[in-house]
Amino acid sequence: MTERYLGAGTTAHDESALTGEVPAHLPQRLTITLWDFSWYTQAGPGEPYEDIAAAVADAASLGYNTIRVCAAPLLLFGGLDLDATSLAIEGLGAAPSGGYFGQRTRWYNAPGGYRIDVASRLLTLFDAAREHNMVIVLASWEYQQSTAFAESPEWFEAIDAVPLNERYRVLAAAWNRMIAWLTVHGHRSRIALVEVHNEVDFSILPALEEGGAEQVSWLREQHSDLLVTASYGKPPHLAMHRVPDGLGAAQFHVYSYGVLDELQRIVDIRSEGSNKFPNAALHALLRVDAPGVSEYGRAAEWKYRATVVTDQMIYGYDWVDPAAWDDWLDEHYPPYEHVMMREIASRTIAIAAWARWQQVPAIIGEGWVGYTPLGGNFEEGETGRALAEHGIQTALDNGVWGVVLCSNAAPHHPMWQLREWQSALNARILAVS
Known part of the structure; x- marks a missing residue:
């Protein structure tokens, strides 16, 4: 039988x-275990x-070697005249x-009700990381x-008063001071990565190409021995050339909402100001003891301006019946399985290919299934684990x-109890040469 030559595209x-x-x-x-801002909230x-x-x-005992946190650089080193030594958490x-x-x-x-010294706690985190030979990914969710x-x-x-076109510069300057401070305390070698900000595309920031990439490059120049970047919540997977040059790493996120996106659309849970909500x-998915929206009330108005999560999301996730939520997802998942698997793979491959082109390390710092109620089990269950x-x-x-x-594999989420699963996967990752 004669082998046919079909071109370079067939070469593995x-x-x-x-x-x-x-x-x-x-x-x-x-x-990586993702502790976000929860490590102080x-x-x-x-x-x-x-x-x-x-x-x-505990994280080290499960095989993790990296913790990703919001290090609150603007609070600690933003030059904004803020007192972080006794931050009241509510x-x-x-x-x-x-x-x-x-x-x-x-x-x-987060029920709050205590005060915390964020800088002191950050040093304690780094001290513990050194003891267990772990490293820290530093980011900001501010x-x-x-x-x-x-x-x-x-x-x-204080941070909202910074003009929009100045925010990346102020962030970079704060990181510069924080890195110097950590260096003085002997923790420079514990810094795995510095992200100027988490998910710049889903934050109150200009597009990264509108001054952000320039500030990333500036910070890289100040600390050429460190990896410095900014992260995307949803990078342009079909047009990765739009990601600006200058990033020291491709720390991008891969969420495939699929069936979850369809449910969220149907129940209109991510919007704000919807008529006749819920x-x-x-209504069909709410707990029997769910109060009405007006009875439940709203948090202080400034808190909604300070977060990308809407009042409808807070009400919905607080009062949805998680078993009913999971039942709907399980029932409707089969037609979405193939596309969700394919989407996760294609997005991950696109990120890796861009990183290889740019000759920088690639990191998937969040993924794989999107936002679910705290008590839901879709992501922790068989389906979510397979994804x-x-x-x-x-x-x-x-x-x-x-x-x-998984973004929910952290001490503040139910998936932390899947200890054998985490240990086995961590061992598999670390065994790769």
Whole structure:
């Protein structure tokens, strides 16, 4: 039988080598647990991050070698005359109908009621990371949601007063000072990556090409031994050439909403100001004890300006019946399975290919299924785990340096209880040469 030559497109290429060079002092693979701002907003008595050193030790015991956090650079080093030594944490505040706003909403279930020294806590985090040979991805969520958890609007109002076209410059300057401070305290080698900001495309910031990439480049010049970048929540996967040059790493996120997106559309949960909210579809999924919207009330108005999450999302996720929510997703998932698997793979491959073109390391810092109610089990269940495992393997096959198991695999979320699953996947990631 004669073999036919079908062109170079049929030639197999091994894409498993890292997309870009990694500094020698850092692990050659990162397995990341995402602590976002929760490491200081859920740090009260009995909360997951009350003892930050114990939380780090627990993460290390599961095989994680990297923690990704909001380091609050503007609060600590933004030159905005803010006092971070006794920051009052409130969460979204008490609800008139009982409990507190966000009580059953992922990331937002912070009851508050305590004060915290954020700088001191950050040093404790780095000290614990050194003890367990872990590294830290430093980011900021301040122009996305961190400030909403404070009791006072002072932090939010200070950063909101910065003109839009000055925000990247102020962020870069704050990071420059924070890096110097961490260096003085002996923690420079613990910095895996500095993100000027998390998800610039979903934050109160200009587009990255409108001054942001320039500030990333400036910060890279000041600290040429460190990896510096900015992250995208949804990079332009079909046109990655639109991502500006100058990023030191491709720290982009891969969420495939699929069936979840369809449910959110039907119940109109992500909008604000909708007429006749909640609609009939959402009503059918609410808990029997759900109060009406007016009875439930609203958090302080400034808190909605300080976060990208809407009042309809907070009400909906606080009062939806998670079992009914999961049942709907499970019932309607089969027609979406193929496209969600394919979307995760194609987006991951696009990110890795862009990183290889730019000769920088690639990191998937968040993924794989989108936002669900705190008590829901769709992402933690068999379906969500299969999607996550597919994404992780695709990332490893395409030379991605760092990967999150799932954005909800962290001490403040239910997936943290899947300890054997996390340990096994972390071992698989770290075994890749």
